Amino acid sequence: MLELRGLTKRYGDVTAVDDLSCVFRPGRVTGFLGPNGAGKTTTLLLALGLQRPDAGTVRVGGRRYTALDAPMREVGALLDAQAVHPNRSGRDHLRALAAGNRLPVARVGEVLERVGLSAVAGRRAGTFSLGMKQRLGIAAALLGDPAVLLLDEPINGLDPGGIAWVRALLRELAAEGRTVVLSSHLMSEMEQTADHLIVIGRGRLIADTSLTAFLDRAAPAGLLVRAEDPGFPAALSAAGGSVREVPEGGWLVFGLPAYEIGRLALTRRIVLTELSPRRGSLEEVFMSATASSTDFTGHASAPVSAVSGVPGGDPVRSARGSR
Ligand SMILES: Nc1ncnc2c1ncn2[C@@H]1O[C@H](COP(=O)(O)OP(=O)(O)OP(=O)(O)O)[C@@H](O)[C@H]1O
Secondary structure, three states, X not given: OEEEEEEEEEEOOEEEEXXXXXXXXXXXXXXXXXXXXXOHHHHHHHHOOOOOOOEEXXXXXXEEHXXXXXXXXXEEEEOOOOOOOOOOEHHHHHHHHHHHOOOOOHHHHHHHHHOOOHHHOOOEHHHOOHHHHHHHHHHHHHOOOOOEEEEEOOOOOOOHHHHHHHHHXXXXXXXXXXXXXXXXXXXXXXXHHOOEEEEEEOOEEEEEEEHHHHHOOOOOOEEEEEEOOOOHHHHHHHOOOEEEEOOOOOEEEEOOOHHHHHHHHHHOOOOEEEEEXXXXXXXXXXXXXXXXXXXXXXXXXXXXXXXXXXXXXXXXXXXXXXX
């Protein structure tokens, strides 16, 4: 467990972390989110004892970081995958870390195996791709077999197979009873991986909630309808539905249940090619939750979804029905 109480950190006039209190609990993946400059990295640095707070406390497993006898056995972190000596092999990088932290050298082989780098561990880390460096960084975080893991953008640079692998690994680590903190800007990934979310803006807590409850703040759900009949929207409207066209084809329908739409199609002998629930995405909810806490706004004409009205929103992506 990782507990923050009244945590505050100032850099001159900037209050990077502002009286932040929250608990990252074991057994689940907690997404740690916030717009640029929200204070996420500073919070992680404070949690790792790499910065000193101006006020408040951080406790790892009930103890202050400075009171931990062997910090890497309690908390493992991936902050910057590039922070490896380029001339050292992946294996030697981990061996040096193990030696410096009085960890058994046998762990090096185990973590290399777990992250799938055993075959290339003899190569100079400088020749590693970003994805391989991410895996090496995760291996380093796992070296002390810690109960708490803090991972900052662990999927940055990974290909789809690598992303799926990290997702499975994080879920596995949480299932082992560890506290897994995942900081990422990739909302789709967060939506697929996190159980719980802690959202901050301008150093302050905005939300501490399950992913499901956070997604429930989204705009009312509609039903995405596609049919082989351009006249169907008129029928839907006549039956009392509110219908909006989706740029990618089809209509988003509010105010009519799915069975009613199905029955209408049947009586008119219209073939439905899609009838699926559509709910707001994590990205949409995140943007509206943090809108007033964003330091940086631009005026670029980002594509605006006709359905959500949210820049870059994906109008036809159906949400995870079970969440
Ligand atoms: N060493 C520093 N000196 C001065 N100001 C800093 C320092 N580190 C961070 N800040 C400021 O503190 C605030 C929080 O920064 P931080 O990097 O923690 O945010 P973040 O949420 O990690 O942002 P991002 O998503 O862009 O990485 C920002 O306003 C930043 O400019």
